[in-house]
Amino acid sequence: MTADDSDPAAEYDVVIGLEVHAQLATATKMFCGCSASFGAPPNTHTCPTCLGLPGALPVPNALAIDLAAMVAIALDCAVAPASEFARKHYFYPDLPKGYQITQHDRPLATGGALSWRSASGACTVRLVRVHLEEDAGKSLHEGFADSAGSAYLDFNRSGVPLVEIVTEPDMTSAAVAAEFARRLRAVLVAIGASSANMEEGGLRCDANVSLRRRGEAGLGARTEIKNLNSFRSLQRALEFEIARQAHVLDAGGRIDTDTRLWDETRECTVAMRTKEDSEDYRYFPEPDLPPLALAPERLARLRASLPELPGARQARLASAYGLGDDDADAMARTAVTADYFERAAQASGDAAAVCRWMQGELSRRLGEAGLSLERSRVTPQALGALIRMVSSGVVSASAAKQILARMMATGEAADAVASAEGLLQESGSDALEALVDETLSKHPAQVAQYRAGKRAVAGYLVGQVIKASGGRANPSAVDGLVRARLDSPGA
Numbered sequence: 268m269t270a271d272d273s274d275p276a277a278e279y280d281v282v283i284g285l286e287v288h289a290q291l292a293t294a295t296k297m298f299c300g301c302s303a304s305f306g307a308p309p310n311t312h313t314c315p316t317c318l319g320l321p322g323a324l325p326v327p328n329a330l331a332i333d334l335a336a337m338v339a340i341a342l343d344c345a346v347a348p349a350s351e352f353a354r355k356h357y358f359y360p361d362l363p364k365g366y367q368i369t370q371h372d373r374p375l376a377t378g379g380a381l382s383w384r385s386a387s388g389a390c391t392v393r394l395v396r397v398h399l400e401e402d403a404g405k406s407l408h409e410g411f412a413d414s415a416g417s418a419y420l421d422f423n424r425s426g427v428p429l430v431e432i433v434t435e436p437d438m439t440s441a442a443v444a445a446e447f448a449r450r451l452r453a454v455l456v457a458i459g460a461s462s463a464n465m466e467e468g469g470l471r472c473d474a475n476v477s478l479r480r481r482g483e484a485g486l487g488a489r490t491e492i493k494n495l496n497s498f499r500s501l502q503r504a505l506e507f508e509i510a511r512q513a514h515v516l517d518a519g520g521r522i523d524t525d526t527r528l529w530d531e532t533r534e535c536t537v538a539m540r541t542k543e544d545s546e547d548y549r550y551f552p553e554p555d556l557p558p559l560a561l562a563p564e565r566l567a568r569l570r571a572s573l574p575e576l577p578g579a580r581q582a583r584l585a586s587a588y589g590l591g592d593d594d595a596d597a598m599a600r601t602a603v604t605a606d607y608f609e610r611a612a613q614a615s616g617d618a619a620a621v622c623r624w625m626q627g628e629l630s631r632r633l634g635e636a637g638l639s640l641e642r643s644r645v646t647p648q649a650l651g652a653l654i655r656m657v658s659s660g661v662v663s664a665s666a667a668k669q670i671l672a673r674m675m676a677t678g679e680a681a682d683a684v685a686s687a688e689g690l691l692q693e694s695g696s697d698a699l700e701a702l703v704d705e706t707l708s709k710h711p712a713q714v715a716q717y718r719a720g721k722r723a724v725a726g727y728l729v730g731q732v733i734k735a736s737g738g739r740a741n742p743s744a745v746d747g748l749v750r751a752r753l754d755s756p757g758a
Contacts (some may be wrong), residue, residue: 269498275513279478282486283444283505284436286473287451288429289461290402293332297401297428298325298368305467309407309421317401317426319364324555331399331428333373333569334460335672336561338430338530340570341458344379349560350398352553361404361420369400369431371550375559383578385592392447393435399559401426403469424468430460436475436486441505445498448472453577457602466494472501477522486514492529492536504529508536543673580605583656586619597626603640607647614651617658624650632675644678645671652679660741665688692741699740703748706732717753725750 294305299316315323339346351373354366369514379394388607391401404425408418432451433539438444452470455461463470492508495501507529514520527536575583577599585595598608608625612618629650633643653670656662662685664671670684677684706728707714716724725746 271579275510275517276478278335278481279513280481280483280515281439282436282489282510283431283438283441284475285438285444285447286447287434288402288471289338289432289433289452289455289463289512290330290469291428292459293328293330293334293428293459294408295328296426297328297331297399301321301426303427305464305469306754307423307592309419309423309557310313312423317363318422324367325553327556332559332561333565335397335399335428335430336566337569337573338455338459338460339376339379340566341454341573341576342379342381342397342432344376344394344397344674346376346561346566347373348563349373349558350375351566352399352556353550355400355551356551357547358647359403359406360418360658361403361422361425361488363422363425366551367401367403370398373558374398381451381454383446383449383596384581387598390443392437392443395433395435398433400429400431401425402429407728427703432505436477438547441502441509444474444505445502448501449498450577452601457575457577458573461725468496472497474501474505476505476508476510478509486523487516490522490524490536491526492601493526493539495529495746500531503534504536507534511536513610538555574602577605584608586621588612588746590618594619594622598622601740607640610647611654614648614659615654616651618652620654620658621650623703624654628651628671632672636675643675645674649680656681656685660692660743661685662690662692663713663742666692684711689737689739692739692744697736699736699744702740703732703734703745703752706735707749707752714753725753 272550290303293303295301295741296317299314301314301317302418318327336346336573349402350370352368353371355371356366356703358365358721369570374396374624376397377395379397381394382391384390402424404420406418406420408414411417411419420746434447438447448470452463452465455463455470461469463473472495474492474495476491476492477487478625479485480489483515490508490512492504508527508569523538525538525540526540528539529535530537535702559623581595581599584590584598585592588595592596597604599605604625608618608621629643629645640652650671653662654665655672657664657667660679667681669688670681670690673679674681674686679687710731713724713728717728720724729742729746729749732738733742734747736745
């Protein structure tokens, strides 16, 4: 069985909820002063507090609290005037204290939603809660001479501040779940709460999925897939798990409520352990931390500091620049993309053309070069200037693609490249008129056909003039000159 089987869940409703963990953009950890940066040698960013040594006391990171509150505000949650930290007990080698400091029955914020619109329609995913917690360490099972029989522990990540966003089970397909995660990431990055770098573990998803027969009420038995660290893995894991559950139910079996892992190599989910209930974690209030109180004026300051959110920017771009839903969505997907688009649109005066170039030729060449938009040598003003040259007939669309290639390699301006490469179009010059006359004299049969009423032959003659010019002749100017000559009785 694979997730590629044709619509294995056709007789079922799919119910998906996500728990998303995002590392907050702080320099230090949640409850101590150790560095929260990624990539240091193992166990070099540790202290008695994040190692859970006896007598060490936690001190909350004020910036982490502010960033988590900004996440809640951006997602339209109700931020609690007072929340509480709790201890979540479980025993695992990478959890040195034997418990994790998190929030349970009194979280930072509740409610809220993330909505988006595309050409396929509108979608809203409601949220249950947003809360703060600390990360665990990392178990290392590969890369050592004795990995077959040993595991190693790196506690650099232990105590790093996280915000957890828990959704309602509102998603009905793997694709919708992956799209929600993408859009949530865009919000986190836009407000500066998290880099959400999935390759570094800065954003991880746990996915809960269940199936029920069409028309039935209630929810089916669910499984949880842990630690999905890419959008592709999230979608593929859910697709497989949906297919797996459908096959089990079709065969008359029952779904075990277990916790599973996604095996990227085998492209399947694998049972890890029986799924825990909240009672298994023995939550109780963290005795070393008082309740967390957020004053109204603090929340007002954080709300005022929020930038324009991706959803609002999408709506504004659609209205201000006349873009369709999908184009506006693509241009507003990240702050970098949106800023680049708006500057290029202002420089070119043609927002639709900028959108086409950014999603087409520019995107293709950036991908081939392994570059991001931030690292491109083509500034938005430079792209706008190139598009102006095309719209004004200074260069052809095909020549513009050659010009862009050199601009990306050298950072030169479009007009300089066009001049150096001989790609400037000729428009209305004496030389162009002479070229038209010469071409018509070489094709008397086609001229006669045109004048006999076969007007379509003018296109052939225009092409011959452009070919004779080496592609430098302006097609519009050539078309006008050719038709003027053909329509002139004395020509």
